[in-house]
Amino acid sequence: MNLDRDRLWADIETLAGFTRPDSPWTRRAFSPEFDAARAWLARAFAEAGLAVRLDACANLIGRRAGAEPGLPVLMSGSHCDTVPAGGRFDGIAGVAAALAFARALRESGTALRHPFEVVDFLSEEPSDYGVSSVGSRAIAGRLSPEHLAMTDAAGETLAQAIARAGGDPAALDRPLRRPGEIAAYVELHIEQGRVLEAAGLPIGVVDRIVGIARHALVVTGRTDHAGSTPMDARLDALAGAARVIAAVEALARDLTGKPDYVVATVGKIAAFPNAANAVPGRVEMVLDLRAGSDATLAAFPELLKSRCDLGPLGFEIAPISLAPATLCAKPVTEAIAAAADRLGLGHRALPSGAGHDAVNAALVAPAGMIFIPCRDGRSHVPEEWCSPEELHDGARVLAETLLDLDRRL
Amino acid sequence: MNLDRDRLWADIETLAGFTRPDSPWTRRAFSPEFDAARAWLARAFAEAGLAVRLDACANLIGRRAGAEPGLPVLMSGSHCDTVPAGGRFDGIAGVAAALAFARALRESGTALRHPFEVVDFLSEEPSDYGVSSVGSRAIAGRLSPEHLAMTDAAGETLAQAIARAGGDPAALDRPLRRPGEIAAYVELHIEQGRVLEAAGLPIGVVDRIVGIARHALVVTGRTDHAGSTPMDARLDALAGAARVIAAVEALARDLTGKPDYVVATVGKIAAFPNAANAVPGRVEMVLDLRAGSDATLAAFPELLKSRCDLGPLGFEIAPISLAPATLCAKPVTEAIAAAADRLGLGHRALPSGAGHDAVNAALVAPAGMIFIPCRDGRSHVPEEWCSPEELHDGARVLAETLLDLDRRL
Numbered sequence: 171m172n173l174d175r176d177r178l179w180a181d182i183e184t185l186a187g188f189t190r191p192d193s194p195w196t197r198r199a200f201s202p203e204f205d206a207a208r209a210w211l212a213r214a215f216a217e218a219g220l221a222v223r224l225d226a227c228a229n230l231i232g233r234r235a236g237a238e239p240g241l242p243v244l245m246s247g248s249h250c251d252t253v254p255a256g257g258r259f260d261g262i263a264g265v266a267a268a269l270a271f272a273r274a275l276r277e278s279g280t281a282l283r284h285p286f287e288v289v290d291f292l293s294e295e296p297s298d299y300g301v302s303s304v305g306s307r308a309i310a311g312r313l314s315p316e317h318l319a320m321t322d323a324a325g326e327t328l329a330q331a332i333a334r335a336g337g338d339p340a341a342l343d344r345p346l347r348r349p350g351e352i353a354a355y356v357e358l359h360i361e362q363g364r365v366l367e368a369a370g371l372p373i374g375v376v377d378r379i380v381g382i383a384r385h386a387l388v389v390t391g392r393t394d395h396a397g398s399t400p401m402d403a404r405l406d407a408l409a410g411a412a413r414v415i416a417a418v419e420a421l422a423r424d425l426t427g428k429p430d431y432v433v434a435t436v437g438k439i440a441a442f443p444n445a446a447n448a449v450p451g452r453v454e455m456v457l458d459l460r461a462g463s464d465a466t467l468a469a470f471p472e473l474l475k476s477r478c479d480l481g482p483l484g485f486e487i488a489p490i491s492l493a494p495a496t497l498c499a500k501p502v503t504e505a506i507a508a509a510a511d512r513l514g515l516g517h518r519a520l521p522s523g524a525g526h527d528a529v530n531a532a533l534v535a536p537a538g539m540i541f542i543p544c545r546d547g548r549s550h551v552p553e554e555w556c557s558p559e560e561l562h563d564g565a566r567v568l569a570e571t572l573l574d575l576d577r578r579l
Numbered sequence: 580m581n582l583d584r585d586r587l588w589a590d591i592e593t594l595a596g597f598t599r600p601d602s603p604w605t606r607r608a609f610s611p612e613f614d615a616a617r618a619w620l621a622r623a624f625a626e627a628g629l630a631v632r633l634d635a636c637a638n639l640i641g642r643r644a645g646a647e648p649g650l651p652v653l654m655s656g657s658h659c660d661t662v663p664a665g666g667r668f669d670g671i672a673g674v675a676a677a678l679a680f681a682r683a684l685r686e687s688g689t690a691l692r693h694p695f696e697v698v699d700f701l702s703e704e705p706s707d708y709g710v711s712s713v714g715s716r717a718i719a720g721r722l723s724p725e726h727l728a729m730t731d732a733a734g735e736t737l738a739q740a741i742a743r744a745g746g747d748p749a750a751l752d753r754p755l756r757r758p759g760e761i762a763a764y765v766e767l768h769i770e771q772g773r774v775l776e777a778a779g780l781p782i783g784v785v786d787r788i789v790g791i792a793r794h795a796l797v798v799t800g801r802t803d804h805a806g807s808t809p810m811d812a813r814l815d816a817l818a819g820a821a822r823v824i825a826a827v828e829a830l831a832r833d834l835t836g837k838p839d840y841v842v843a844t845v846g847k848i849a850a851f852p853n854a855a856n857a858v859p860g861r862v863e864m865v866l867d868l869r870a871g872s873d874a875t876l877a878a879f880p881e882l883l884k885s886r887c888d889l890g891p892l893g894f895e896i897a898p899i900s901l902a903p904a905t906l907c908a909k910p911v912t913e914a915i916a917a918a919a920d921r922l923g924l925g926h927r928a929l930p931s932g933a934g935h936d937a938v939n940a941a942l943v944a945p946a947g948m949i950f951i952p953c954r955d956g957r958s959h960v961p962e963e964w965c966s967p968e969e970l971h972d973g974a975r976v977l978a979e980t981l982l983d984l985d986r987r988l
Contacts, residue, residue: 363807380806384855395958396844396867397789397932398772401832403956408845409828415821423810435805436817438855439848446793446847446865456855458805523806547812549804 171274173569175562181266182561184210185250186258194552195258199251199293199304200331207250208335211265211290218269219276220288225346227308228292228337234272236285242353244282244572244579245535246271247289249305249527256295257554259544259561264358265290267565271572282576284353291527292335299328306530311345318342345534352535353579354502357528358568359539360556364547365520372563373510373517374541375503379529380431380460380521381495383467387414387436390484393443393451404449408441410483411453417477418457421470430462431521434470456490462521464494496529502538502575509570515563540567580683582978584971590675591970593619594659595667603961604667608660608702608713609740616659617744620674620699627678628685629697634755636717637701637746643681645694651762653691653981653988654944655680656698658714658936662705666963668953668970673767674699676974680981691985693762700936701744708737715939720754727751754943761944762988763911766937767977768948769965773956774929781972782919782926783950784912788938789840789869789930790904792876796823796845799893802852802860813858817850819892820862826886827866830879839871840930843879865899871930873903905938911947911984918979924972949976 188207190196197203208230215222220232233243248264268288275282292305299320307313318329318339329339361367366374391405415436422434438456457474461467471487478485503519510517522528522539531537542564545555597616599605606612617639624631629641642652657673677697684691701714708729716722727738727748738748770776775783800814824845831843847865866883870876880896887894912928919926931937931948940946951973954964 361807362804363809364812365807365809368812382806394956395771395933396846397791397842397869397934398770398774398958399842399932399956400772400774400840401828401835401842403773403777406828406844408848409824412821412824412828415818416825419810419815419818419821426810431809433806433808433810435815435856435858437805437850437857437859438853439817439850441846441848444847446867447844448846449844450846458855460806523808524804525806547803547808549807 226341228335230290249294298322306527310533355531360544362549366543376539384490408450499536635750637744658703715936719942764940769953771958775952785948793899817859908945
């Protein structure tokens with residue numbers, strides 16, 4: 171089966187054209203640029219022989235019927251929305267690769283046993299309504315009334331926005347897909363890291379998607395005059411926060427690879443009163459903690475506390491959010507690895523440190539992901555890049571994997 | 580000589596009434612509340628037998644003539660402006676104590692050999708024009724054309740504001756006082772720290788006012804995805820900044836008291852992009868460094884660099900401002916200590932960790948400061964407090980010191 175490299179690349183370039191011109195590449199879900207990209211995608215799906223529809227959460231779906239009646243669907247895709255001033259590949263690569271496979275099926279006259287669906291999930295990136303992975307949440311029934319009532323800056327609710335995008339929010343009180351309806355979900359995505367690039371490998375076989383725990387870290391001391399308070403009379407919250415930051419880094423380094431992948435980041439910090447001439451009395455931070463196992467996520471806060479001796483300073487760790495780790499389905503990961511082998515493409519297993527639509531798909535279907543390298547690991551920036559060859563290699567592995575799963579499932 | 584404690588306290592309470600009602604205690608220089616306080620002070624100065632005038636920088640001055648013609652002036656005072664939502668004692672205590680002395684001179688019919696001036700310096704606190712110690716700078720000729728051209732948010736220049744307050748900015752191209760014109764300057768002030776309170780002493784004899792160096796500290800790394808960047812592949816600028824903060828604290832602790840008073844504070848910090856899911860690529864901090872000697876101020880940055888091993892991270896230290904240390908005049912500090920001894924009030928020498936009008940006065944006159952305790956060391960907040968007794972004790976030492984200097988100088 172021939173997967174047209176130039177056509178695939180041309181699709182990426184066409185989709186990149188649907189951007190806010192003053193801030194490439196920006197295609198926020200629910201925006202005019204997004205609607206235009208969706209209109210183009212719907213035409214491209216149809217031209218690839220797919221029956222096009224929007225589901226109740228305005229996920230754009232193109233379906234090719236299967237040869238054997240009653241079999242569950244093979245699904246592949248990702249999302250076409252972007253963060254502000256983001257890249258041309260995050261999400262879009264997965265939609266374009268699945269479309270390329272559908273096109274190749276049509277052009278080669280290949281009949282699959284299973285129905286095949288290309289999906290462009292609605293708003294995977296954090297939306298203006300404060301919710302991310304909107305469309306894939308809905309297929310697993312994880313879009314709550316509270317989510318649907320959230321509003322953007324203009325006061326529009328997420329439910330109203332979904333209706334505006336062509337969905338039916340009233341139908342979102344139950345999962346859009348039931349277990350058993352999807353035979354397998356396979357998503358191609360750029361790695362958004364440097365592991366493949368550093369290893370010189372074209373293919374990553376994602377074995378798990380890390381769980382993500384966010385915690386508020388608050389160190390409290392006492393605001394004092396920076397001149398008239400001797401060093402031994404201070405309760406400097408920022409000096410305490412520095413010890414916390416160092417402990418976070420050291421603990422994650424100690425834990426990672428034994429055996430889980432662990433990363434821990436203090437990315438956000440605010441000191442109060444944040445004045446040059448005042449000893450900080452309070453520091454608020456956010457800990458972003460990701461691990462391949464939920465047990466590691468759960469154990470980290472107490473380990474951190476036991477490592478931080480802050481003396482008379484106060485130190486509180488309060489959970490903000492928790493998304494458990496997702497194990498990819500073995501039949502899918504094995505099919506991806508075998509496909510890469512057959513195509514002579516080097517590969518390695520690796521975790522995904524970022525969340526993806528596959529997390530929600532995995533709740534209702536055997537799911538897996540194919541990573542392709544991206545230059546210098548950069549993502550969510552205009553410089554985000556993978557080469558036509560890298561994208562094509564990934565799409566070939568996707569196609570080979572889907573063909574294999576179609577035969578075996 | 581009787582220094583009326585209740586009258587002194589009543590003056591503090593009266594001055595506290597000149598505040599923005601929505602944000603006590605706020606009496607910003609050049610504001611209507613400030614003008615009203617100044618009008619009241621001018622009347623109180625006159626009632627105490629002082630000849631009242633504004634000098635070219637709108638410093639409010641009340642003068643009592645001396646008995647011996649041609650002698651230089653004894654000066655005492657401070658400032659009556661406040662920071663936003665500040666206290667009732669910072670600055671005001673010094674003006675009220677000097678006024679109380681003038682009143683006692685009149686009521687007791689005491690003739691001094693030297694002329695005596697009570698001064699309320701203009702805008703000691705950082706003004707809305709970005710300059711602090713405006714009035715005392717002018718007496719030493721340290722108000723530059725650049726300072727005078729600085730503007731507030733509404734676009735008014737500092738020169739215009741000084742004219743509005745009754746000054747003559749055209750005359751500020753030279754010092755308002757020449758060396759020899761002031762026999763001594765003695766300023767009473769709350770400590771703004773906890774040293775006296777902790778020691779249970781009513782009087783601090785300020786032996787020096789620390790020099791203050793401000794430096795921008797910038798740590799540069801690389802912004803990365805917090806999920807997909809393994810710990811060993813990061814250039815985390817905040818983790819580096821944590822090492823810098825710890826080194827600043829440790830270095831100041833090591834240096835202080837050997838023999839200088841040293842305090843070093845990272846009070847202000849900003850991480851970029853400051854997002855929970857991003858490894859910080861850049862951290863900007865401000866180092867506030869204060870020491871009793873200029874040599875320690877000068878040596879600190881290199882010592883800090885030698886203590887911080889930030890590996891591949893970038894680390895820059897760039898000077899923002901430098902105010903050298905001020906030694907108080909020995910005849911003045913000796914007079915203060917002797918006065919406290921005669922009054923049976925315990926005292927100790929201590930440095931001032933904050934800047935004061937006395938820094939500028941010391942450039943043109945022998946200068947010294949009397950510190951009185953303030954509760955829990957708090958200042959620049961509405962809770963700022965000293966008791967009527969503590970204020971009265973300080974004012975008595977001030978009076979006794981001025982009487983002594985009048986005899987001996």
